Amino acid sequence: MTDPMERFRQVFFDESAEALDTIEQHLLALHLPDVDDEVINDIFRSAHSLKGGSATFGMSALADFTHVMETLLDMVRAGTRSMDQAVVDCLFECLDCLRNLVNHYQFDEAVNAQQIEAVKAKLQFLIDDVASGDGQQSEQLAETGADQGKHWQIAFVPSPQLLLSGNEPLRYLDELSELGDLEVTCNTERVPELNDLSALDLHIEWQIDLSANDIISKEDLSEIFLWIEDDAELTFTCKDASSSSSNQQTDAPTPDVSKKASTAPSPSSEEATAAPSPSSATAPAQANKQRATQSIRVELKKIDGLINLLGELVITQSMLSTFKDLERFPQLQRLQEGLGQLERHTRDLQEGVMQIRMLPIDFCFSRFPRMVRDLCIQLGKEIDVEIIGETTEVDKTVIEELTDPLVHLVRNSIDHGIELPAKREENGKPRQGKLTLKAFHQVGNIIIEVGDDGQGLPVEKIRQKAIEKGVIKGSERLSEQAIKELIFAPGFSTAESVTDLSGRGVGMDVVRRNIQALGGQIEVRSEEGQGTTFSIRLPLTLAILDGQLISVAGETYVIPMLAIIESIQISSSAINRVGKQNVSFKWRDQFIPLLNLAETFGCHNSGEPLPDTLLVVVVESDKQQYGLIVDELSNHQQVVVKSLEANYIKVDELSGATILGDGSVALILDVGALTQRLKVH
Amino acid sequence: MAKILTVDDSASMRAMVTFTLSEQGHEVAEAENGQEGLNTARQQQFDLVISDVNMPVMNGIEFISTLRKDEGYRFTPILMLTTESGQDLKMQGKQAGATGWIVKPFDPQKLVAVVNKVLK
Numbered sequence: 001m002t003d004p005m006e007r008f009r010q011v012f013f014d015e016s017a018e019a020l021d022t023i024e025q026h027l028l029a030l031h032l033p034d035v036d037d038e039v040i041n042d043i044f045r046s047a048h049s050l051k052g053g054s055a056t057f058g059m060s061a062l063a064d065f066t067h068v069m070e071t072l073l074d075m076v077r078a079g080t081r082s083m084d085q086a087v088v089d090c091l092f093e094c095l096d097c098l099r100n101l102v103n104h105y106q107f108d109e110a111v112n113a114q115q116i117e118a119v120k121a122k123l124q125f126l127i128d129d130v131a132s133g134d135g136q137q138s139e140q141l142a143e144t145g146a147d148q149g150k151h152w153q154i155a156f157v158p159s160p161q162l163l164l165s166g167n168e169p170l171r172y173l174d175e176l177s178e179l180g181d182l183e184v185t186c187n188t189e190r191v192p193e194l195n196d197l198s199a200l201d202l203h204i205e206w207q208i209d210l211s212a213n214d215i216i217s218k219e220d221l222s223e224i225f226l227w228i229e230d231d232a233e234l235t236f237t238c239k240d241a242s243s244s245s246s247n248q249q250t251d252a253p254t255p256d257v258s259k260k261a262s263t264a265p266s267p268s269s270e271e272a273t274a275a276p277s278p279s280s281a282t283a284p285a286q287a288n289k290q291r292a293t294q295s296i297r298v299e300l301k302k303i304d305g306l307i308n309l310l311g312e313l314v315i316t317q318s319m320l321s322t323f324k325d326l327e328r329f330p331q332l333q334r335l336q337e338g339l340g341q342l343e344r345h346t347r348d349l350q351e352g353v354m355q356i357r358m359l360p361i362d363f364c365f366s367r368f369p370r371m372v373r374d375l376c377i378q379l380g381k382e383i384d385v386e387i388i389g390e391t392t393e394v395d396k397t398v399i400e401e402l403t404d405p406l407v408h409l410v411r412n413s414i415d416h417g418i419e420l421p422a423k424r425e426e427n428g429k430p431r432q433g434k435l436t437l438k439a440f441h442q443v444g445n446i447i448i449e450v451g452d453d454g455q456g457l458p459v460e461k462i463r464q465k466a467i468e469k470g471v472i473k474g475s476e477r478l479s480e481q482a483i484k485e486l487i488f489a490p491g492f493s494t495a496e497s498v499t500d501l502s503g504r505g506v507g508m509d510v511v512r513r514n515i516q517a518l519g520g521q522i523e524v525r526s527e528e529g530q531g532t533t534f535s536i537r538l539p540l541t542l543a544i545l546d547g548q549l550i551s552v553a554g555e556t557y558v559i560p561m562l563a564i565i566e567s568i569q570i571s572s573s574a575i576n577r578v579g580k581q582n583v584s585f586k587w588r589d590q591f592i593p594l595l596n597l598a599e600t601f602g603c604h605n606s607g608e609p610l611p612d613t614l615l616v617v618v619v620e621s622d623k624q625q626y627g628l629i630v631d632e633l634s635n636h637q638q639v640v641v642k643s644l645e646a647n648y649i650k651v652d653e654l655s656g657a658t659i660l661g662d663g664s665v666a667l668i669l670d671v672g673a674l675t676q677r678l679k680v681h
Numbered sequence: 682m683a684k685i686l687t688v689d690d691s692a693s694m695r696a697m698v699t700f701t702l703s704e705q706g707h708e709v710a711e712a713e714n715g716q717e718g719l720n721t722a723r724q725q726q727f728d729l730v731i732s733d734v735n736m737p738v739m740n741g742i743e744f745i746s747t748l749r750k751d752e753g754y755r756f757t758p759i760l761m762l763t764t765e766s767g768q769d770l771k772m773q774g775k776q777a778g779a780t781g782w783i784v785k786p787f788d789p790q791k792l793v794a795v796v797n798k799v800l801k
Binding site: 005007008009011012014015042044045048049051052053055056057063163164165166167168171174175200226227228230231 | 690691692693694696697700735736737749754755756757758759764772775778779780781782785786787788789798799801
């Protein structure tokens with residue numbers, strides 16, 4: 001059998017990650033000097049669970065560290081030390097150490113012993129600062145005497161209320177009997193008259209003579225009675241030392257009586273055990289309510305397996321729906337009806353399963369307050385972070401892939417966007433800058449915005465820089481918005497000096513590429529002096545896509561519905577040509593580029609005469625509209641995206657492939673990448 | 682075998698207690714905090730309750746003192762699980778009506794030994 005402790009360790013690691021996040025969030029939310037007791041308690045509790053767990057699972061370094069941390073927190077909790085800036089700063093450092101230690105045990109990460117010792121010393125300093133010289137552990141002053149021997153006389157006089165703490169005196173006698181032979185004398189003198197007798201009280205006393213098999217100490221005996229040392233008068237006398245036995249009270253000499261007497265309260269206890277509590281009827285509803293928010297941890301692999309399987313189901317289902325030749329097979333009517341239902345259920349199931357992969361974007365956003373805090377200290381800026389819509393749910397993969405670009409955007413905002421406090425005041429703005437992280441849903445998309453109220457994008461500076469870097473020509477005339485969007489161009493960075501934060505060669509073009517790889521788009525809105533907002537638009541999920549099937553030269557392709565603006569019929573005479581190339585056509589009062597997909601994919605020779613009327617799908621990417629000439633429009637359906645890269649090789653202009661109902665493969669067009677073709681034209 | 686309720690906000694601790702005691706043939710129920718513990722304990726009678734002290738919503742001391750007042754739990758052994766060896770907390774627990782305590786860290790053998798002792 002594998003060590004069961006190993007499994008609990010895994011649970012512990014998950015838990016510690018949560019505990020660390022809790023501590024971090026509380027620390028970030030603190031506004032000294034007002035400190036809510038509940039917050040301190042919560043921080044304490046998190047550290048405390050970490051300590052308990054780590055000690056149980058043998059992670060001694062982590063247990064040692066949390067112990068010191070807990071000592072300090074306990075003092076804060078008890079009010080003997082105030083929660084001041086020094087403590088908060090130290091606790092932040094503790095967090096780093098704790099993460100390191102947890103990672104050490106979980107992933108074998110090297111322990112940063114130097115830092116940990118330093119922080120420990122800091123903690124100790126904060127503790128000693130107050131605690132110098134008060135020792136309250138003096139309660140356990142054990143009387144010393146002749147403390148070892150084989151023969152003991154024990155007087156055991158329990159308090160009448162002993163039974164009410166769930167303690168059963170016989171249990172202690174039993175335990176004593178494991179040490180050696182007992183001679184038990186029961187004293188029932190204190191038992192009142194029957195009329196005065198309360199069933200719940202205990203009035204029996206015991207004298208016990210113990211002849212132990214081995215030499216035992218007084219501590220061994222105290223240990224046995226540890227739980228009730230305050231609920232009973234206990235005297236332990238070693239008879240080895242003074243061998244004359246002391247006078248024994250012999251009112252009720254037989255052990256039998258003691259047995260009988262002491263079991264007297266027991267029936268009532270058993271009765272209580274058997275009888276269901278009268279209040280039980282009202283409890284279930286409340287319990288159910290609490291259960292509703294419970295969760296279980298599932299390995300991601302299992303969920304992905306389920307999603308894959310579901311993809312297959314969607315394919316099979318669309319395959320079945322091709323049987324619809326009702327004229328030849330009238331009995332298919334019933335099959336059709338069943339299939340209609342199956343389709344609805346499949347769709348519900350699909351939504352449900354996709355939902356499992358969704359996580360609140362908080363998983364990504366929650367790291368920023370801390371990051372901003374650290375950067376502010378480094379740069380001498382004052383920034384308040386506002387997070388809106390942190391419960392918005394996003395596919396887990398999207399969250400993972402999104403984190404790096406967002407970190408980059410946030411750093412940019414802090415580094416270049418928000419001004420120093422003095423400069424802000426000069427410009428009549430509040431001293432404290434504001435960074436806003438926002439997430440919300442919008443028709444099948446999720447929008448994530450990173451905004452600041454800083455100085456905005458300097459249009460003229462960007463233009464100059466772009467000319468300098470050769471991104472645009474000096475003669476080029478661009479709209480303001482177009483200039484702002486130059487920051488996404490490869491090889492562009494306005495940072496005058498390379499700071500630690502940004503301007504490290506990873507530019508906004510990488511951010512944009514990352515977002516596009518997720519099937520998303522990024523836009524910038526900026527007002528000089530007012531601030532800058534980056535807006536990222538992403539599909540809700542990557543695994544399934546709403547697609548329009550089209551055919552070109554006998555092959556079926558899929559165009560993502562999100563990219564399509566409309567599909568129209570135009571006459572070939574409406575197309576502007578340069579030489580033999582079809583270049584553009586007039587659409588909604590503007591000329592937009594046109595791409596003949598048959599040519600693009602090398603199915604036709606260019607210049608082959610086109611039919612009189614053409615089907616054109618107008619698509620949009622990066623605010624650029626263009627038309628795609630297709631041969632035929634067919635179904636609009638959800639398709640399961642299969643990676644080309646994983647199954648074949650990466651192909652530019654195709655974002656993946658899917659399997660259609662008839663089992664054939666259809667390629668999914670990457671509308672963004674196809675715009676490159678237009679530029680070649 | 683006995684019916685045991687374990688109340689702890691830490692899932693790993695609960696899992697360990699449940700596993701260890703279930704292996705001994707006991708029937709173990711879990712609750713995440715004192716409030717949940719009370720709800721569970723009032724739905725069915727347990728022979729032994731093992732409760733953590735530091736928990737959100739309702740802590741162990743409050744849980745124990747409330748449960749101890751219930752008719753069905755007047756004599757039931759209730760153990761505190763605690764990392765604190767501090768006398769204060771034990772006294773608080775005792776006053777609330779705890780039968781005894783188990784000091785964390787503990788290994789499964791120790792837990793089994795204490796439970797057997799209490800259930801005997």
